Amino acid sequence: MSRAFGDVAEAYHRLRSVIPYAALDWLVPHPCHRAVELGAGTGIQTHRLTRYADEVLAVEPDAKMRAAFTVDGVKLLAGTAEDIPVEDGTADLVVAFESWHWFAQPAATREVARVLRPGGTLAVAWNLPDIHDDWTAEFWSPVTGAHDETRRPGRLILSATEPFATPQYRVLRWTWRRHVDDLVALLGTYSRVIALDPLERQEFLDHQRSLVPADIVDARFTTICWRTVYKGA
Known part of the structure; x- marks a missing residue:
């Protein structure tokens, strides 16, 4: 399903929210x-990351998403979290913005450990809608509905056998x-809406639009951040 995002690459790039700088200040090692x-x-998200790292390598499996990649000065690589095309022990940071829940585990975590230098950081973050009343609960249901616990957006679950320190957690709220x-x-x-057939998708979005109480709204979001340090093999 994650590959389906390429079918909406233009809208994805134009409409998705970016991770706040306050979150990056906490996530990225210095x-x-x-x-x-x-x-x-x-x-x-890559555009902001370039402010924090001397070199950024961007890994993306979907050819349509890569075709829409817009950040100058970044090396874009075809690859997956389970097969990262980066040399062993060369990264200070491996980061996943709004994507960690798509990765196959434990393969992805093991690949991250391979790529990180000892003392390097694994960081993950999501922007998730903040549910605070009836209309937001129904409107955002495709995003906040039931997920398997190991694949829930906002969760970082590491096995006790993985060579990482206890993850640290931070939440930021913004409008x-x-x-x-x-x-x-x-x-x-979002994936659950993309998966609908075209007629069903349009009917669903028309209904969701009817839930919104005004033409302009202050949508509330929560940024959930996790970071952990690779202890070495």
Whole structure:
């Protein structure tokens, strides 16, 4: 299913929210000479990451997403979290923005450990809608609905046998003023909506639009951040 995002690459790039700088300040180690971003997509998060690392390698499996990648000065690599095309022990940071829950485990975690130098950081983060009343609960249901616990957005689950320190956790809350049209279009970039057939998708989005109480709304979001240090083999 993660490959289906390429079918909405333009909308994904235009509408998806970026991870706040306050989150990156906490997630990225200092100094950071080489950062590897997994599931980099169109580069909407990569642009900010370049402010923190001397070198950024962006890894993305979907050819359509790579075709829409827009960040200059970044080496874009075809690859997956389970087969990262980066040399052993060369990264100060491996980061996944809004993508960790798609990766096959424990293969991805083992690949991250291979790529990181001892003392390097694994960081993951998601922007998730903040549910605070009835309309937001129903509107965002495709994003916040039931997930398998090991594949739930916002969770970092590591086996006790993995060579990482106990993960640290931080939450940031913020608002994003959006027109209802953009909010509905944003909803259309999530996997459960992409998976609907075209007629069903349009009917669903029309219904979701009717839930929004105003043309302009201050949408509340929560950024969930995890970081952990690779202890070495």
